[in-house]
Amino acid sequence: MDVAVDLVVPVKELRRAKSRLAPAVADLPGDDVDREQAHRALALALARDTLRAARAAGRVGRLVVVTAEPAGRLGAAGEPRELVPDEGGGLNAAVLRGAAHLYRPGARAVAALQADLPALRPEELDDALARASALFAGGVDAAFVADHDGTGTTLLIAAPGRSLWPRFGPGSARAHARSGAVALDGDWPGLRGDVDTAADLARARALGTGPATSAWSDDHAPVADHAPAPGGY
Template sequence: MPDPVDLVVPVKELRRAKSRLAPAVAGLPGDDADREHAHRALALALARDTLRAARAAGLAGRLVVVTAEPAERLAGAGAPWETVRDPGGGLNAAIRAGAAHLRRAGARRAVAALQADLPALRPDELDDALSRAAAAFADGAPAAFVADHAGTGTTLLVTAPGRSPRPRFGPGSAGAHALAGAVALDGDWPGLRGDVDTVDDLARARALGVGPETDAWCGRVTAPAAVGAPCGPR
């Protein structure tokens, strides 16, 4: 069995997170403050479900959450984990901060950066991907990644033991990680590939089966006909 892999999960400040999901709450009743609260609650639900699944993976070692949010806000998602203050500077800087925290504590294992918007993630998917990454490292690969459902983004970047992560998250990150020498991992992992950036993504994830936090959020939302059903069918 492969060695455990330490995980770094960056969780963006909720008030700035998931701007492309604004249509999911645009037609909800109430005022702008109510809709802003619903938007933040959705971003929080996505993160909590991701963390819960990651913590349950058999190959998950230490779990480091990099965020500007109060740690207690993420409670109830399979804690304990370690929290590092987001230094600012974007997603890649947050991942590097998490990896640096692990190094300062003497960690020498592989480090995986996992996106925090994977509400349909299954622990066995993550375990399988981490196992395949270990096999790639045995063949000399410095890093490995999982592309998102569109094939252009990245949901998981795993860096081999003894190496510093070189994250290139952002538009076209799958191609950027490949150009940097990371090996693309291939597997049937719809939940692991199912990052949620848009209303369509949310509906796709719900069809796969989301975690309890996202499912509860969807259960509370009744969208007007003009907006449609942001969560899609169960």
């Protein structure tokens, strides 16, 4: 499979990440410090599984992570990727910083992938990128994948030679469509399965999450809930 796309993955500083996931740790044993540590560990697990799947996708070329976290915290040693410091300004600023790091004359297509997709499969990402490439061949400048409820965006891709203009945030699917990006239609539950709430986490677990999130769930779920989720990898 030909490499087609360079990828930016912004990873928010763990102490500020995933505030809406607080209910997922609210009933855990221990004190507030323990629950805060569990919350950060969950955000880290989501990012690690996303990066693992992205790196395994055949259509991904360079993988740039924009983050304020130390390099060694995000995954296994030896997993190739480039890190760019997150200097603040929010998610869209981080995406633009990563895209600027990648830019060069004759560059491949550039995409931004959300870092909270623990059930993502490499083949889902490959299929979405292939469909985007087909659209680009027909003159489309940008494409995106909406999240599971159709309002957010999990993946944004700009055609080769075109700038990436992210509009992540509430209502981002509509904002990206209004900017001229084309919504990609595909059966990609893992790619669409961003995790913002406890219900989202349960949905991802039902799909089967990557090893980091599965390990977190095993460590923090009630004993009666320790049966492995179907389709895990």
